[in-house]
Amino acid sequence: MNNAAQQKPKTALILGAAGFVGSYLADHLNESGKWSVCVTKMPHEALSIQNVTEFDLDILQPAQIVALLCAVQPDVIFHLAAQSSVALSWKNPTLTVDVNIKGTLNLLDAVRAAKLSPRILLIGSGEEYGAVRPEEIPVREDTLPRPANLYAVTKNTQNQIGRLYAAAYGMHILSTRSFNHIGPNQTPTFVVADFCKQIAEIEAHQREAVLKVGNLSAKRDFTDVRDVVRAYAMLAEQGKAGETYNVGRGVASGIGEILDEIIALSQMKITVEIDPDKLRPVDVPEIRADITKIKAATGWQAEIPLHQTLCETLDYWRRHTTKGA
Ligand code: A2R
Numbered sequence: 001m002n003n004a005a006q007q008k009p010k011t012a013l014i015l016g017a018a019g020f021v022g023s024y025l026a027d028h029l030n031e032s033g034k035w036s037v038c039v040t041k042m043p044h045e046a047l048s049i050q051n052v053t054e055f056d057l058d059i060l061q062p063a064q065i066v067a068l069l070c071a072v073q074p075d076v077i078f079h080l081a082a083q084s085s086v087a088l089s090w091k092n093p094t095l096t097v098d099v100n101i102k103g104t105l106n107l108l109d110a111v112r113a114a115k116l117s118p119r120i121l122l123i124g125s126g127e128e129y130g131a132v133r134p135e136e137i138p139v140r141e142d143t144l145p146r147p148a149n150l151y152a153v154t155k156n157t158q159n160q161i162g163r164l165y166a167a168a169y170g171m172h173i174l175s176t177r178s179f180n181h182i183g184p185n186q187t188p189t190f191v192v193a194d195f196c197k198q199i200a201e202i203e204a205h206q207r208e209a210v211l212k213v214g215n216l217s218a219k220r221d222f223t224d225v226r227d228v229v230r231a232y233a234m235l236a237e238q239g240k241a242g243e244t245y246n247v248g249r250g251v252a253s254g255i256g257e258i259l260d261e262i263i264a265l266s267q268m269k270i271t272v273e274i275d276p277d278k279l280r281p282v283d284v285p286e287i288r289a290d291i292t293k294i295k296a297a298t299g300w301q302a303e304i305p306l307h308q309t310l311c312e313t314l315d316y317w318r319r320h321t322t323k324g325a
Pocket residue numbers: 015016017018019020021022041042045057058059060079080081082083084085099103123124125178
């Protein structure tokens with residue numbers, strides 16, 4: 001028997017696992033064979049992840065979190081539960097503040113109340129950097145964050161709470177600043193899933209050949225979700241308490257270029273139209289990660305080419321779109 005087989009698996013707890021990233025992370029941890037995986041979902045959500053123990057949890061209910069932690073006794077907590085949409089944060093600021101700030105505080109206070117000392121990975125956002133100056137791109141973790149939307153404000157507050165609790169209470173909390181992540185099964189609130197879903201519907205004759213878009217001039221740093229969850233697993237084991245790590249490819253792609261690349265994957269003749277509803281009050285022109293720190297700490301870097309992710313995401317939507325007349 002080798003060493004890995006002899007070791008008792010550690011327990012990983014993924015909060016907010018019914019979202020986009022959760023199932024990829026659970027599958028990745030299970031495949032490594034090193035973890036026993038527990039996951040939570042909101043009571044109204046459904047989960048279809050293999051080999052996990054499932055719990056219902058609303059992170060706005062502190063007593064539920066304490067009871068869960070006492071039952072699970074996690075070695076590592078991946079805090080994915082969030083209001084994750086920048087666009088929705090403009091429309092529902094209160095929900096965004098409640099879930100992303102109060103929810104995180106509830107979690108950290110529950111860990112203290114349960115007298116546990118797990119490693120905790122808080123998932124933040126590249127959006128925290130906000131209005132970066134051109135000379136600050138690619139952005140390093142020590143760049144002054146200037147959040148330019150409410151989602152980014154809440155994630156930056158989460159980061160500060162994490163650092164405060166790590167310093168004040170000796171908790172093993174570290175944070176990511178995750179840049180845009182994409183792949184099959186993402187909700188079409190986000191740009192790549194949105195474009196691919198519309199193209200699949202056009203191909204299936206579910207809608208006319210007009211693709212509705214928002215701001216095409218923005219540049220963002222896109223990474224496949226399967227690379228992202230690899231980074232989370234590595235950081236949970238090798239990251240340093242109190243620290244923040246960028247998780248991104250380190251390459252910025254124009255949204256217009258991505259749109260052209262996805263349209264080129266289709267045989268259809270498609271017209272592009274700006275939908276004013278998809279434009280945001282503020283949209284930072286470019287965000288791109290400097291990934292020196294995570295590379296030095298874990299050796300991680302993105303491996304899956306962007307083109308592959310775009311092809312797989314479009315194919316996912318083709319499989320999930322019913323053919324029209
Ligand atoms: O909003 P819902 O019903 O889709 O549920 C989301 C869940 N969630 C909560 N879980 C527990 N208690 C709450 N009060 C609560 N409110 C929302 O967190 C959803 O199932 C999950 C987040 O998943 P997604 O929105 O799909 O985010 P994704 O892409 O998996 O991102 C994971 C993390 C988040 O912290 C993002 O802000 C960051 O990566 O980019």
